[in-house]
Amino acid sequence: MRPMTAIIKCATRFDCDVTISNGPRRANGKSMIEMMGLDAEQGAEVVLEVSGPDAERALVPLAEILAKPEWSDPVPPENG
Amino acid sequence: MEIKRGIAVSPGVVIGPAFVLDAESFRIPNRLVERDRLQDELQRLRQAFQAAAGDAHQNQAAINDKLGTQYGAIFGAHALLIEDPVLQREIEGLVREKSYAAEYAVSRVMRRHAKALESLKRGPFASRSADIFDIEKCLLRHLLGHRREHLQDLTEPVVVLAHDLTPSETASLDPKKVIAFATEAGGRASHTAIMAGALEIPAVVGLGRFVTDISGGDLVIVDGNRGVLILDPDPETQTRYELTRRNLRTFESDLIHLRDLPAETKDGTRILLLGNIEFPPEATHCVDRGADGVGLYRTEFLYLGKTTDPTEADHLDAYLTVLRLLGSKPVVIRTLDLGADKFSTNTEIVAEERNPFLGLRSVRLCLRNLTLFKTQMRAILRASAHGDVRILFPMVSTMLELRQCKMILAEVKEDLEDEGIAFNRDLPVGTMIEVPSAAIMSDQLAREVSYFSIGTNDLTQYTLAADRTNETVASLYSPGDPAVLRLIEMVVKAGQKHRIEVNVCGEMSGEPIYTLLLLGMGLRQLSVTPHNIPEIKKVIRSATLEEAGRVAQEAMCLETAKDVNNYLREQTRRILPEIVVP
Numbered sequence: 087m088r089p090m091t092a093i094i095k096c097a098t099r100f101d102c103d104v105t106i107s108n109g110p111r112r113a114n115g116k117s118m119i120e121m122m123g124l125d126a127e128q129g130a131e132v133v134l135e136v137s138g139p140d141a142e143r144a145l146v147p148l149a150e151i152l153a154k155p156e157w158s159d160p161v162p163p164e165n166g
Numbered sequence: 167m168e169i170k171r172g173i174a175v176s177p178g179v180v181i182g183p184a185f186v187l188d189a190e191s192f193r194i195p196n197r198l199v200e201r202d203r204l205q206d207e208l209q210r211l212r213q214a215f216q217a218a219a220g221d222a223h224q225n226q227a228a229i230n231d232k233l234g235t236q237y238g239a240i241f242g243a244h245a246l247l248i249e250d251p252v253l254q255r256e257i258e259g260l261v262r263e264k265s266y267a268a269e270y271a272v273s274r275v276m277r278r279h280a281k282a283l284e285s286l287k288r289g290p291f292a293s294r295s296a297d298i299f300d301i302e303k304c305l306l307r308h309l310l311g312h313r314r315e316h317l318q319d320l321t322e323p324v325v326v327l328a329h330d331l332t333p334s335e336t337a338s339l340d341p342k343k344v345i346a347f348a349t350e351a352g353g354r355a356s357h358t359a360i361m362a363g364a365l366e367i368p369a370v371v372g373l374g375r376f377v378t379d380i381s382g383g384d385l386v387i388v389d390g391n392r393g394v395l396i397l398d399p400d401p402e403t404q405t406r407y408e409l410t411r412r413n414l415r416t417f418e419s420d421l422i423h424l425r426d427l428p429a430e431t432k433d434g435t436r437i438l439l440l441g442n443i444e445f446p447p448e449a450t451h452c453v454d455r456g457a458d459g460v461g462l463y464r465t466e467f468l469y470l471g472k473t474t475d476p477t478e479a480d481h482l483d484a485y486l487t488v489l490r491l492l493g494s495k496p497v498v499i500r501t502l503d504l505g506a507d508k509f510s511t512n513t514e515i516v517a518e519e520r521n522p523f524l525g526l527r528s529v530r531l532c533l534r535n536l537t538l539f540k541t542q543m544r545a546i547l548r549a550s551a552h553g554d555v556r557i558l559f560p561m562v563s564t565m566l567e568l569r570q571c572k573m574i575l576a577e578v579k580e581d582l583e584d585e586g587i588a589f590n591r592d593l594p595v596g597t598m599i600e601v602p603s604a605a606i607m608s609d610q611l612a613r614e615v616s617y618f619s620i621g622t623n624d625l626t627q628y629t630l631a632a633d634r635t636n637e638t639v640a641s642l643y644s645p646g647d648p649a650v651l652r653l654i655e656m657v658v659k660a661g662q663k664h665r666i667e668v669n670v671c672g673e674m675s676g677e678p679i680y681t682l683l684l685l686g687m688g689l690r691q692l693s694v695t696p697h698n699i700p701e702i703k704k705v706i707r708s709a710t711l712e713e714a715g716r717v718a719q720e721a722m723c724l725e726t727a728k729d730v731n732n733y734l735r736e737q738t739r740r741i742l743p744e745i746v747v748p
Contacts, residue, residue: 091243117252118243119279119298125286 090121092151102138104148115148167400170373172348173635174393175359177697178368179411180346181404184384184397185324186377187331194269194306194382199261207261211268214308219248221304247301253279269309273381276302280378295378320344325386327377341365346388348395350375353635362390363444366451366697370395372635422700425456429703433710437685439703440496440693442671446487451696456703459495461693462558462619462671463488465542466504475538481545489553496554498596498619498693499546502538503528503560523633528561533570543578550590557593558619563601568614598671600624605653608660618661619693622672626650644727645674646734651683651722658688669693678745679734681705686718701745708741 097104097115104115108130113120115134126132134152136144186194199207222245230238247253253275260271280295280302326339326347339347344367352359352371362369368390380386380397387396387407391414396403429439440461441452452460468476468484488497505519505527519525532539549555557575562568572595582589597614599605600621608618622645627634629649632642644650654670661668669691674680676694678701684692685706694702717737724730738745 091239091246094246114252118246118250119253122283123279123286 089151089154090118093148094118094121096147096151097144100136100138100140100144102136102141102144104144105135106152107133107135167403168376168379168397170376170395170397172370172373172393172395173353173359174390175352175371176362176365176367176369176390178346178366178388178390179407179414180325180368180388180390181399181407181411182323182325182345182386182388184380184382184386185320185326185344186380186382187326187328194267194273195310196267197270197383198265199267201265204262204265207268208258210309211258211261211271214268214272214305215248215254217308218301218304219245222248244297244301244304247297248304269306270381270383272305272309273302276305277378277381284378299378325388327380327386329377339365339367341367346390348373348376348386348388350377363695363697424700424703424707425454427456427703427707429458429706431685431706431709431711431714433712435690435711437706438669438691439699439706440498440669440671440691441696441699442693443488443696446484446491448696449488449491452699453491455696455699457495457696457699459554460488460492460497461669461691463497463499465500465502469502469504475541478541478545478548481542482548485545485549485555486552489549489555492553494554496556498556498558499549500558500560500598500619501529501542501546502532505531523627529559529567529571530561533567533574536574539574540578540581543575544582547578547582547589547593548587550593551588555590555593556596556617558596558598560598560621561601561624562597562599562611563603565607565610565614568597568611572614596667599657600628600672602629602653605657608657609663612660612664612666615666617667617669618657620654620657620668620670620672622650622654622670622674625653625672626674629653644731645672645677645680646683646721646730647727648722648725648730651687651730654684655687655722662688667691676702678702678705678742679731679738682709682714682717682737682741683721683734684718685709685711686714686716686721705738705742705745713741 093106094116106113106115106121106124108124108126111124113124115121124132132152134145134148136142136148222241226238226241226245228238229241257268257271257275260266260274261268266274276298280298283295283298320340320343323343323345326344328347328349330349330351331347346368347362348370350373359369359371362371368388370388370390370393373395376395376397384398385404387394387399387403389396389407389410396407399407429437431437438458439456440459441448441455441457442462442464443449443452443460444464444467449460463485465481465484468480485497485499505522505525526534532542543557546555546557559568559571562571575593575595579589579591594616596617596619597604597611598619598621599608599611600623602625604611605625612618623634626643626645626647630642630647632639634640634643658668668689669675670684670689671693675684675692676698678698681692681702682705692702717734721730721733724733
């Protein structure tokens with residue numbers, strides 16, 4: 087969940103629309119529930135789309151988080 | 167609309183609003199609100215979101231301190247879910263556009279998403295539905311304040327839906343408020359099933375997952391005759407079921423006036439119709455239906471779901487209650503018929519059995535736990551001083567076992583004599599015939615007891631080596647199977663030869679298509695679930711022994727269970743055209 091939390095927190099800072107796609111699945115990058123539905127495994131290749139007023143400024147920070155090794159980390163331990 | 171199939175364990179057809187029993191027994195009070203209340207609802211919703219988000223952040227801070235940020239992050243994720251703009255928009259949308267109450271909107275949206283997540287095969291998020299339910303609970307807790315309603319607080323009749331019901335939950339079901347129930351877990355012989363039958367509440371169990379697909383207040387249909395649960399039925403289905411329900415009620419009300427008429431064949435032979443019970447209050451059902459007594463008092467419930475074994479006083483209390491209700495009519499009390507796995511106070515270290523049904527259960531368990539056995543025997547003997555009591559031993563598989571049981575009984579009698587406690591010295595002793603070896607040896611066993619009680623449920627299972635709760639082989643299970651019929655015939659003949667009473671107490675006796683057959687084979691006593699008494703009585707009163715004899719002879723020539731059942735169905739319809747048989 088940690089990488090997603092980071093992405094969402096980052097995306098929410100910007101006004102533009104953020105969309106992350108995993109194959110045919112598309113998710114609003116500001117919505118936890120949609121991001122969970124992406125069903126992306128570790129090492130999956132995803133596509134980042136940004137559009138809107140501050141889109142250019144959002145691109146780099148978001149891309150960095152996605153590219154981080156954390157995203158490819160094994161899933162954090164299940165709790166309860 | 168979703169149709170789910172499970173195991174029918176208690177008959178009846180019901181249409182009603184769902185009461186979803188989840189781990190915290192939340193109940194959604196209303197599905198809809200009036201349009202002029204919409205703004206208030208939206209306000210409540212926003213407050214609940216804020217409060218829930220506040221909780222999540224607080225939890226995160228606290229857990230960060232205690233266990234580190236790795237664990238605290240989980241609550242961080244929860245907070246993000248609660249603050250998720252997409253979710254909030256969806257939920258508010260339902261309130262605004264469909265006038266849903268806040269609680270209902272939350273539940274519907276959350277459960278839909280949870281279901282969608284569960285269908286994800288790969289990835290780590292398939293198990294995240296648990297988080298969704300957590301959030302749902304969180305929001306509901308804030309919306310409902312401390313007004314969490316429990317089963318006890320029901321104000322209108324509902325259909326209870328749950329993963330499973332615990333003994334205490336089932337024991338507290340009020341048939342006036344709980345008009346039916348359906349569970350994901352459970353088999354035909356589970357305590358849930360037994361309770362449903364006992365309380366005469368229509369029920370279906372073993373449905374597999376469905377609770378998460380439904381919200382409190384949704385309309386559901388429970389068909390306890392066919393074992394079907396319908397979630398959110400469409401109007402056409404609703405109409406069809408309304409019709410079925412009315413037809414069934416007409417047939418049933420015709421049967422009620424039979425109560426005071428004797429269970430006598432057309433050619434004047436009186437058949438004893440007895441009742442099977444689990445709990446003292448069910449004895450009332452027996453009396454209400456005009457039973458000739460209790461042919462099987464299952465005593466397992468005294469042991470289930472308790473942390474300590476029942477004391478002699480606990481036993482005696484229950485038995486005396488039944489005797490008071492039955493007056494001078496006979497009551498057959500069966501000793502403990504449970505497996506070691508069901509025991510919470512099992513002191514013997516028993517490694518988990520690979521075959522509990524072929525393992526340490528019933529009299530085998532009792533013979534290794536004499537304190538248990540003797541306590542129950544003492545209570546049964548003491549009760550025998552207050553009414554017509556008989557003792558019955560379950561699952562006897564050898565002559566030796568039976569003799570051992572009788573020896574213990576003799577010892578207990580001696581003890582009571584020494585203590586000067588009153589009891590019936592000639593307490594009739596009987597054995598269940600449910601293990602094939604007992605059926606085969608019935609000729610010898612008949613010399614040692616006053617009566618036999620044929621337990622066709624287990625007899626059928628053991629004879630055909632098929633677990634009726636296992637859907638992959640359940641089709642092999644049929645009491646009409648020629649092998650089972652031959653064993654029953656053997657037992658009846660042994661009983662006739664040694665002049666002892668024989669009755670059938672399994673489900674077979676309560677199924678109207680087998681009545682002619684059983685009568686024709688020579689049985690003169692049937693012990694059935696009280697609910698079935700009127701129907702069986704009607705079949706008996708519509709038949710002659712001569713006819714029954716012919717039917718039995720014909721049936722015994724058939725080679726498959728299917729042929730037998732079809733033939734019997736046909737013959738039963740012939741003498742009683744208006745009977746409703748599945």
